[in-house]
Amino acid sequence: MKRKLVVLTGAGISAESGLKTFRDSDGLWEGYHVYDVATPEAWEKDPILVQSFYNERRKQVLAALPNAAHLALASLEDHFEVSIITQNIDDLHERAGSTNITHLHGIITYAQSSHDPDLVYEIVGDEIKMGECCELGSQLRPHVVWFGEAVPMIELAAAICRQADLFLLVGTSLAVYPAAGLLDFVPRSVPKFIVDPKIPSVDRYQHVIRIEKSASQGLIDVSNAIMQYV
Numbered sequence: 001m002k003r004k005l006v007v008l009t010g011a012g013i014s015a016e017s018g019l020k021t022f023r024d025s026d027g028l029w030e031g032y033h034v035y036d037v038a039t040p041e042a043w044e045k046d047p048i049l050v051q052s053f054y055n056e057r058r059k060q061v062l063a064a065l066p067n068a069a070h071l072a073l074a075s076l077e078d079h080f081e082v083s084i085i086t087q088n089i090d091d092l093h094e095r096a097g098s099t100n101i102t103h104l105h106g107i108i109t110y111a112q113s114s115h116d117p118d119l120v121y122e123i124v125g126d127e128i129k130m131g132e133c134c135e136l137g138s139q140l141r142p143h144v145v146w147f148g149e150a151v152p153m154i155e156l157a158a159a160i161c162r163q164a165d166l167f168l169l170v171g172t173s174l175a176v177y178p179a180a181g182l183l184d185f186v187p188r189s190v191p192k193f194i195v196d197p198k199i200p201s202v203d204r205y206q207h208v209i210r211i212e213k214s215a216s217q218g219l220i221d222v223s224n225a226i227m228q229y230v
Contacts, residue, residue, distance in 0.1 A: 157179075
């Protein structure tokens, strides 16, 4: 029976595929402030701007390719039962071949009803057009969790972390809650591999192995070290 490896990924892993985030430049993403394009209030104020912003981001995601870090995580399924929890809204883990992924903040290649967030649809093409509606007649919006909205998958993610035999953190600063609190649900005795060029403060946790490298470089080290647990 394979051991359960739980992986939490953040912006650092997608950055190596050329995808930017708000945290790249003091709260700006492609020149836009978070409050102008990534809050319920922004959608209420100017849905055309918000829709256009995410349509452009979706095109960037679809043009990007999984990098060596994504592929390394997918290959670990040969040896472990891998559960990936990602803060990223792209589909690069899926395209790399990983099969068990929980998207904490939604996924940009899907749309949701602006009235009922449980009504979710895969997008055909790369745009959501104004006037495209859900079955209730409400405008479709990006299937992403905006700042100020609840994170509906956080309880599932916490439950997954409780079951970990091994834990791997890749490319996240642990600065965004509630995702940053997931490490608290990992059993204390579980080995915890942290991969990032700048390791976040994890001094209060036990059995931490720090790998201060980029996602793709660090996962080479992890893939070698983790085999002792197969």
